[in-house]
Structures are given as C-alpha cells and as structure tokens.
Amino acid sequence: MQQQAIEFEEVQFGPYRLIPSKRLLLLGQDRVGLGSRAFDILVLLLERRGEVVNRRDMIEHVWPDLIVDESNLRVQMSELRRALGTREGGSSFIRTVPGRGYLFVAPVHAVSSCEAPVLPTMSTLGRLPVRRPNLVGRDHALDALVRQTLAGRFVSIVGPGGIGKTTLAIELGHRLTDEFDNEVFYVDLCSVDAPDLVLPTIAAALGYTATPEDLLTGLTSFVGDRRLLLVIDCCEHVVEAVANAASVLFQKAQSLYLVATSREALRVEGETVYFADPLGLPAVNEDLTAAEALAADSVRLFMHCAMAGGYVGKLDDRHARAVAEICHALDGSPLAIELAGSRLNTYGFEGLLERSHSPALLGWAGRRHQPRHRSLEALLDWSFRLLSDVERRVLVRLSVFAEIFTMQSAQAVASDIVDNEWVVAHAIEQLIDKSLITIFPAIDMHLYGIPNIVRLYAEIKLAQRGERQELQRRHARVCAELSQKQNAARQRVLARAAMRCGYRVDELRAALEWCLSNLDDVKLDIDRTAHASRRLAYLDIQ
DSSP, X not given: OOOOOOOOSEEEETTEEEEGGGTEEEETTEEOOOOHHHHXXXXXXXXXXXXXXXXXXXXXXXXXXXXXXXXXXXXXXHHHHHHHOBOTTSOBSEEEETTTEEEEOSXXXXXXXXXXXXXXXXXXXXXXXXXXXXXXXXXXXXXXHHHHHHHHSEEEEEOOTXXXXXXXXXXXXXXXXXXXXXXXXXXXXXXXXXXXXXXXXXXXXXXXXXXXXXXXXXXXHHHTTOOEEEEEEOOGGGHHHHHHHHHHHHHHOTTEEEEEEESSOOOOTTOEEEXXXXXXXXXXXXXXXXXXXXXXXXXXXXXXXXXXXXXXXXXOGGGHHHXXXXXXXXXXXXXXXXXXXXXXXXXXXXXXXXXTTSGGGGGOOOOTTOGGGSOHHHHHHHHHHTSOHHHHHHHHHGGGOSSEEOHHHXXXXXXXXXXXXXXXXXXXXXXXXXXXXXXXXXXXXXXXXXXXHHHHXXXXXXXHHTOHHHHHHHHHHHHHHHHHXXXXXXXXXXXXXXXXXXXXXXXXXXXXXXXXXXXXXTTSOHHHHHHHHHHHHHHHTO
C-alpha cells in the first residue's frame, strides 16, 4: 500500500537544508545548483522517506501528462546523486532497489514553519558566483557596462547562447562590489521552470522571507531606499515575469540598480540594452602569421583552452590560417571556441578545422555542471524550445542559405500557403530579437544571416522535417532569378557589386551544387542555372 506523502516546510539531512516552498537546496549557506526535474525527484523521495518509490510514480510526479522514457528518469537521478555527493563514510543518500525503484536512506529531520530558521541573508544566499579567471577579450565590454549601469541603473546584456552573457554579468558585479559597499546580489533563473517562481526566487536571493499576498509590493518596500545592485541571470524562458518584476522594482525602488542577462531584451521602461558581441576575429589570408592571429581575442582564447585541455606547444605560422578559419566558423562564440580548443589534442589543427564546418561540433561535450552548456546542441535545444511554431519553421527553412540573404529572398524561400510573406517577415523580426538571426547593414539596405552554428543545427531540423529537397529547389530559383536581375542591371550596380555580390558567391555555389545533383528535375529552368553559372565565374575572378 502506498504511503501518504508527508508535507514539510523544511527538511534537513546530512549537511543539506531543503525548502520546497522556495525551491531551495542549501549546503550550509550556499545554494546548490539543481535542475527543476532533479529537485522534484528529491522532494518526492523526502516526502515518502522510508518507502521505496517506484519508477512509474516518479515519472508521473515529475513529468505529469507526458509520456517519458525511463532513461530520462535515470539521467535526472544521476544529476541528483552527483549534486548530493556521498554521506560520511562514502554511502549514498539514495539507494536503488533493483526492480522496484528508489529509497532515500539518510536520516531526516523535518521542520515545521514555526521551527524553521530564517533564510540566509543577502550576502550569502544571493551572493555572486566566483568570477572567472583569465577572462579574455572583455575589458572594453566591461568598461562600457560599468558606465552604462551606473548612468542608467538598468542594463540588459543581450546576445545568443554561448556568447558569454553570464560571464560578463558576474564579472561586472565583482567590479562594482566596492561601488555598492558589497550590496551586490545574484539570481540564477536557469532552473526556474515556471513564471510564478520568478518573484519568490528573487525575493529569496534578496533575503526577503515574508509571504504577503502581494509579494512584489512587499519586496519593493523591503528594498526601500537601499543602494544595491541586483543581477538577474538567464531570463529568456521566463521573460514576461522578469520584465514585470524588474519594471516595478526599477520604478519604485529608486536606489536599486539592475543587470539582467537574456537572449532577448525585456522591453520595459527604463531598460537600456547592451548587445554582447562575439570575440574579435583575425583576418583570414594565406600569409597570416601566428603573431597576427594571436592579436585576435578569439585565437587567444582558443589557444588558452587548448593548453588547458593538454595541448603542449605554441601556435606557429603553419597553423595560423587554420585557427583563424576555425574561429570564423565558430562565429567568435566563446563557448564554441572553448569546446573546440579543448579538442585540439584529439584532432589537430586541420582535423579540427574540418569538423568546425560539420554538425559534429554540436555534440562536443562541455561543462558538466551547467545543463544548458553541456554541448552546443543542448544550448541550441534550449533556444529552439522557446520559439513559436512559426519561428521554428522559418529558422529551419532559412538554413538553406549558406551566408547572407535579403528579406525578399528569405520571404521567397520560407513562405508557403500557411506562412505568407508578412508572417515570414514578422518571424524574422522575432528571430533577430532572440539573437538567432544577425543583421548586416549595407550601404542602402539591410542583409541578414544565420550564425554558422545555428545554421548547422537548423539544417538537422530541416532534414527531420523532410523539407530539404523542396527548400533547396526554392533556394536555387531565388538565387538564379537574383543573378539574372543583377546581370541586367550590371552597369548601375558595379560601384557596389563587390561588396553586395561578394556575399552571394556561396549562395550561388550552393544553388548550383543542388541543381547539378538534381539533373533529372527538368522543371528547374536551365537558362536560370546558366545565368547563375556565368555570374559565379564573374564573381570568382573579381
């Protein structure tokens, strides 16, 4: 017979304190980073302590209304055990009972609400994580962020996943510690999976433990006129809730300073946006020297991570161009460059260059303790899940473009009877806001592009959708028609052809490769392909 769950305000076991209402697991005074699923498993095991909890009950509790394979449960249980470590004497807190389920075996002390001690103060629960050593290439960005934060009080650091937003925010907090007399507090929303948990998490980090009916009003009064800096990290998946809380706190707590990190702006009054740029890239040319390559921040980070991963030696002139091309292929993304550098011992420079242009790089293992950064694929899965269905379709379809495209080209390729041209245009706007499409301002127009890593991921999704053949056909037609128009107006555009058409060389080449591999498709106009071929030859000799 199943034992009835035992409810508690707080429970203590070993060196840990668990507070379910605050979704907090504390080790001493420090918050333990634990994913939401693993947290729910721990709560269930403690509620039914002394009882073997079968796997089916655990899956139904943690993934209600979903059909989930048991492998997901094993993954979350491994994360939970890794976070808890072992008890004194080396035994585990959780025992696996073969064929039945799991049992929490450590002694437990449950505490009622009247017995529960006060939560840690701001300086412990909400304190900044340790700053990253050997931060490469971010001094200019941090100087700008310091000025922007002190001048405007509310800054959102915006950029794609892996660009280093969290690193910038944490370093910024440390640099401003003296300015705020140590009143700098940090909130990590990564594991918060419901909007209604955002405000309690912020309140807990600030040390506010009361539970009034209007928590936001109470929290605003608690902060009062104290001069403090609040860093709210990883907002994109609960952006509406964060925007509401941040807007009220900023307007009503006049001495509160805010820094948020997100893949899109919060879009609230008072916010100023700082776009986190990729690391600086070297020029790619045949005569590139090691010294010239190492002048770029991306290459310095690559070599630093290579040596940390066991590579012995320095960058020499023979491999300078390969490293430059690797960093370009990785879009100057710090996380991607770190992962690539750590694999230099495995593949060497040329082998790594080859893999940096293939989907293989998406599976490179990253940081074990950060679920979103365990691989580039995990990072992009996080972003992809946050998109609407229309945004997903458009992003996936635009992956047929090898490099840069116009809005008109994108609409021609991605539109269909479901998504018309205006729907596609709006989706592109949203994808730009969410840091998945990049703008390239030209002389008299805007061009757009998908970062290489995102494109490789989207190409996989395109293949899974079964639309690749049709999208390649549309892409070939668009490129051929565009080439015809340029030939007809060549005299008028020669002054700017090098810049604008240079972007399209790879597009034309991709279209031609598709045409030549589909010679039995007689519906594709041969004369358009001929125009594209002549244009490609013309561009290659300029």
